[in-house]
């Protein structure tokens with residue numbers, strides 16, 4: 533067993549080691565990038581199955597609003613520009629009215645067939661049926677696992693008001709964001725593998741997957757899970773000619789981020805859903821493995837945070853948590869009579885504020 537000094541030296545050793553390793557990769561990165569891009573191990577593994585420049589058949593989950601909706605329009609515009617006459621879209625969501633409006637707009641933009649599928653991504657059987665049926669009608673070129681929730685959008689905040697516990701909200705979020713993505717990916721893979729003609733799957737994770745801090749824990753964890761899955765799947769599927777792209781978005785204006793914008797007045801460095809969709813479609817076409825958008829500042833800061841030694845990350849997040857605690861205390865103090873000092877009003881009150889704060893973060 534290590535004593536106090538032993539622990540200290542171990543910590544310093546691990547931190548220094550991780551800094552040196554990061555420096556090593558930083559210096560070596562340009563060489564690795566060139567090697568993988570021009571004839572190295574990456575290309576050797578990949579079986580190059582020709583895919584059409586503009587996909588003819590696209591399946592998008594969560595296309596009833598935001599990024600998914602904008603991607604649907606983007607593929608219609610691309611098809612029109614490239615004079616593709618036979619674009620088929622399968623668009624999913626739970627809100628039938630919004631989904632129908634999106635489908636109508638896609639038809640106006642020239643898509644030859646647009647199918648609206650009202651299905652919950654967390655329903656495994658329904659997703660398998662929807663994707664298999666779509667693929668039988670017309671082989672899917674591109675499947676985008678885009679549907680997702682955060683505590684800020686659809687329902688989860690209302691549930692917190694109606695008394696659902698943090699754990700219940702967390703479970704719902706994890707179900708949609710992790711299993712919803714997997715229930716999209718798995719049947720799509722089965723169809724593509726059986727066909728032996730390749731295909732492409734894009735998975736919408738998030739820059740939040742780099743954030744292991746007390747901000748939106750379940751969301752970050754769910755997105756980290758799908759990011760890891762997507763990155764691993766890309767290399768595993770390369771020999772079968774199936775391309776897998778993982779998308780990491782920073783702030784994009786949508787129904788998901790609207791409550792944040794309303795609360796804070798603005799979303800720093802936010803992009804519109806249309807801007808995001810154009811860049812995503814470009815990068816999916818170029819088969820970029822991990823798509824960070826916007827690359828600055830979200831991609832760069834996310835990468836940096838991810839590469840920092842654990843102790844540095846802990847220090848950063850402790851400061852953030854400290855600020856949140858101070859703010860929560862200040863709020864409570866304001867609500868109480870001006871002469872009541874929260875520090876003097878007993879641990880139980882202070883502990884109650886902290887418990888409420890933590891419950892929100894779960």
Ligand SMILES: NC(=O)c1ccc[n+]([C@@H]2O[C@H](COP(=O)([O-])OP(=O)(O)OC[C@H]3O[C@@H](n4cnc5c(N)ncnc54)[C@H](OP(=O)(O)O)[C@@H]3O)[C@@H](O)[C@H]2O)c1
Nearest residue numbers: 594596597598599625626627652653680783784786787788
């Ligand atoms: N906006 C950002 O800043 C941002 C940043 C990073 C990552 N992302 C990711 O980007 C993706 C799209 O988000 P967005 O910003 O476009 O938000 P959005 O406008 O709220 O869109 C979310 C979409 O997901 C669908 N959806 C939610 N739960 C579903 C469920 N259980 N079953 C089926 N569909 C469901 C919604 O459809 P219904 O409402 O019809 O159910 C909607 O079409 C999400 O995965 C999100 O995590 C967004």
